[in-house]
Amino acid sequence: DGGITQSPKYLFRKEGQNVTLSCEQNLNHDAMYWYRQDPGQGLRLIYYSQIVNDFQKGDIAEGYSVSREKKESFPLTVTSAQKNPTAFYLCASSKRSGTEQFFGPGTRLTVL
């Protein structure tokens, strides 16, 4: 059963702590993406990767970091430098850039 998974679904952290969100796909997709969604806002691109060991910043990369050591995995770290980290985080993948994107179920991060 192919798909894209994110864990955990809900995450609570204290201010000043780094936190890593997991994203795994078994669709054999080359491209992977991280988005942030705030209430009443569209999805905003944080980072994307078109191939293993390569990734680029999106529109709002400040305070975030990623790695792409395996094709299947694209974890996102929310660092303490991110000023307003509480949000709904969505990971997506696509066969290649320019094709439809498949989204995970999302992780809702709340920083207390």
Next chain:
Amino acid sequence: SQKIEQNSEALNIQEGKTATLTCNYTNYSPAYLQWYRQDPGRGPVFLLLIRENEKEKRKERLKVTFDTTLKQSLFHITASQPADSATYLCALDMGGGSQGNLIFGKGTKLSVKP
């Protein structure tokens, strides 16, 4: 920079009617445009993709049009059902050297009343 607008935050219609959602963009014409459905607390689900050289695309009760002169896409759901209630997102490619990345609209929340 490219701006994308979905002109209604919310749309309420009666079951059985056709829902029409609008997506407008401001600058260059994208190579393609996509529509997604998002239910509360979940990730978006891809519905349809239409390319700049296509005027219309259909999938079951869904129809998308793309007018590069008006810089607009219309998304239609015919014979709407309460199960169609969701937020619908329009997305288009950022163009230039964006490597196929998408810019998303804020979405239109559709409510279909029985």
